[in-house]
Amino acid sequence: MTFAPARRDYVGFTVTSSQDVIFDNVTIHHAGGMGILGENCHNVTIQNSAVTPSGNRYISTTADATHFVNCTGEINLVNNLFENQKDDATNIHGIYAMVDALIDDKTIEVRVQHPHQYGYQFIDKGDTLELVQGPSMITYGLNKVAGVEQISKEITRVVFEKVLDQRFKVGDSVAEIRDYPDVLIKGNTIRRNRARGMLLNCRGKTIVEDNYFHSPGAAILFEGDANFWFEQGGVSDVVIRNNTFDNSVFGVWGNSVLDVAAGISKEYQDTARYNKNILVEGNTFNVYDKGLILDLFSVDGLIFRKNKIVKTNAYPERKIEKEFFNVQYSDNVVIEDNNQFIGF
Template sequence: MKNKLIALISILFLSISFQAYATEVIKIKHAKGDMTSIVREAIENAKEKDIQLVFEKGTYTFLLDYAMDRYCFITNHGNGLKKIIFRFEGFNSVAIDGNGSEFVFSGQVAPFQFDNCNNIEVKNLSIDWDIPFSFQGEVMAVNKEEGWRDIKPFTEGFSWSLKKGRITFPNINHFHFSEMGSTLAFDKETKAVAHGAWDMGSRPRWVEKRPNGILRFHEPLKHYPTVGTILHSKGPHEQNRYAPAFQVTNSSNANFKNVVVHHALGMGFLFERTSDINILNSGVYLKEGTNRVVSSIADATHFANCKGDILIEDCRFENMLDDGTNVHGTYVKVNKIIDKYTVRVGLGHFEQMGFEFAGEKDEVWLIHNPSPKRASVNEVSKVKYVNDKFTDLTFKNKIPSQLAEGDIIENKTWNPVFTMRGNTIRNHRARNIIIKTPKKIVIENNELSSMMSSILFRGETFFWYESGAVEDVLIRNNNFNYVAYSGAEHAIMYVTPRLAKTFDVTELYDKNIRFENNTIRTFDSRIIIADRVDGLKITGNKIIQDKSQGAALYPDAPIFDLINCNNVEISKNTYEGPTEYSIKADKKSSKNLKIKRNKGFKNLK
């Protein structure tokens, strides 16, 4: 191995001004076979804290046999012992240049982890798996009365087996999912989620082998897939998010350029407590010519408790099994008042366990039931971890007397300014964009199409416990084309806080949202649902109803639906299409509602 390492890697110790930060350059020559040990030893043997890995252009294979073992907490994924290929920890700067290379992984591995690193740069490479962690097949027949569906499974490039009436997949390195799990139908021609499709959890009573390579799944369903669609399964939720392709934690200045993820066993890009992030000319999408219908198993990009400036520009996100991006903080619940300065807080969702909610000198908001408003601010002076769920926070100042068990706390320090510009997001499950930060948000000049709502604002004080309320949002000059085509009811933009029963569900939550000069081409009626917004301006938008996209799923729904809102203006919008009524507002929303100079709209209902 030592001779092979010398043959494949030349390490140059350079102090050069034209390469930002890098003082130790590691050149990796292309070779066939497993490269895991090569890159692992190169990183571990680095003598400097500023390094650059430069790959000769080629296709590189990475297996899990010699990967690093490490127990990992990965937010919105499954915690546990992970096999890691590229692990960077404690570097001042890390640069990786793939020179157009393709990195192909096999089995349950975490490709890239960056922890406590500054000045990260990854460019000019793509990521894929030899065998996806998926099962998919074409729907050949359904029988709702008898409760079965016939599937012709894909075999080329997929791994599965049928034994004793049970499908197991992917059967790689002794791993298989316990059931079919999360299952969704895709259009055979476009590879987009099928029109009117519903998410379902599949657990057949038994699977029967039929002639001509057909499998009959005996399983009564509430919503049956359409014959001719491609049905895709990814295993149960508790097992199907192993790790993101790229995970960046406790770091700063992370830059990705010309980086494409064709498949991932979780999210494409995940950032936790990281500041200043750029994702440019990159993507999460299917490799050209593939027979697959799914790229990443979860979100294309995800940002949890980040700060500074986040920019996603000129990227392409397609065929993921979750959102294009999700930007949020984290609510923790007060579990116990320990003394006048200290509280014990608990994480709420099982996929948040082990997440670092706050550090010393972080400022936090204290939020008191029943109001969801951010109340007093305090500074954390000491953090004591109890276990992966509970943490003791000691504050600089006394906690207010009204703070009680069950109240929630939000991190004020770790919130980003977010810009998303010039991207294409389509053909995937869930939403294009979920956004929750009180700092400035700009979403402009994007091409957007989604199964659920294109843009969702949803702070949650239960279940996901994702904070928080937005305060400055500009959504302009985007093209929304074919949105909200799943079976469940959604809208182009959906503002819908989800608060626990202990909170006042009529109190205003989000504020200052401008939805301006967008073009919307839709088959259905709903454009915006806004709940508990203070300051919403909908102006200069062009709405075209296009029946060629498919049948309306909720034709009687209002175009704009306002619930418990204040200070709403709807002006200078145009609508082309049949209209029974366009705008619905409850008593509270109607009080300060301004409607003026719109074309093609009928009266307020």
């Protein structure tokens, strides 16, 4: 049993509005928050490094080992150890801000919603923002920023160059359209932590290969919502290959080993497709029962093929209602050539 404070204020390293940053052979034994937090950065690499507790300690960082917000260029996590942190190994995403007021046909006020985002600056003159319908996560269109005024740590007034889409209303959201980073996650070990393995919500090319995952929740979660965390997601090109997923989802942090979700209201589930183009190939899934390996919601385009699924005795078997695969409100999903069900 471990006890923790309510706040996660003290990051090991905060890197803001910087470029070409490399962490090489760095060990973080403890931080009272994230291990490494990158915000508005271009090209960040973490390699040959570790987040691991020292001595007889049980806890390393009290939040994510690494975390990236509104970054560009490249994000590389290569040959690292992430263990015993109280949240995920990484979370890569953008930011949604909710429309708080419509001032005129070109002017709005937006409010960052989650307390962890207060004071975060991500809108500048000249930026292009996507205008997003909150309940569906569907983008109405794009509009360029003509002017910005910071009203408070929560509220920003934004003036656009063009007249706003007439469908846009209070309660919808905006997010920055940018040069989404390409992400490489290769050769890492993720284990012994509290929550999930990785939250991957970047629209650039994302490759996850040759990693080892042993996490109590989902090893990989694709998400995004404009109703709680307000984290911009919606992947568009992901390859997950040659990884070992070792008896994940033995806790409560997820429905499946690979969990694809989105904060979409029921009335839009038939039409909204938030995450796209995911290839899962050549991986090994060590599982202790027939619980879910894939849980898909609002996906357009996923291929799951040539993966090996091996039965273990690592944990007691659960009462299973849906075995291995659950696909809801999704299109173009292919599950094939996964005939190596060993031990069942």
